Amino acid sequence: MRxxxxxxxxxxxxxxxxxLAPPPDVATTGDLITWLRSRGPGYADALANRAVVKVAVNQDYxxxxxxxxxxxxxxxxPPVTGG
Known part of the structure; x- marks a missing residue:
């Protein structure tokens, strides 16, 4: 998985x-974020608040x-903001 x-x-x-090759129990995007958070402090910090992380799979939200x-x-x- 890219x-x-x-x-x-x-x-x-x-x-x-x-x-990455996530474990078999990573079945959804939410599971992926949970698993990624366990990969180290940088991941945990970046993905701490799921509400501000947007996800696209194969270029679709x-x-x-x-x-x-x-x-x-x-x-x-993160959420996209205009300017």
């Missing part, structure tokens, strides 16, 4: 993207109950 991080999520986690497949591309980013 995971992409944007804006301050990328800064706190320390990378813009990575290829989805909710935290969206099912995942091993070949998905998951993008995590």
């Amino acid at each position: 995971i992409l991080y944007f804006a301050w999520l990328r800064t706190k986690i320390g990378t813009s993207e990575e290829e 989805v909710g935290l109950d969206h099912p995942l497949s091993p070949n998905d591309e998951v993008a995590l980013f």
Whole structure:
């Protein structure tokens, strides 16, 4: 699974993207965020508040109950604001 991080999520986690193989019990985007938080302090800090983390799977916005497949591309980013 390809995971992409944007804006301050990328800064706190320390990378813009990575290829990961989550454990079999990671079935949804919400499960993925929970699992990622366990990967270290940068992840825990960046993903502490799920309410401010937006998710896209294969370039479509989805909710935290969206099912995942091993070949998905998951993008995590903060809310987008205009200026």
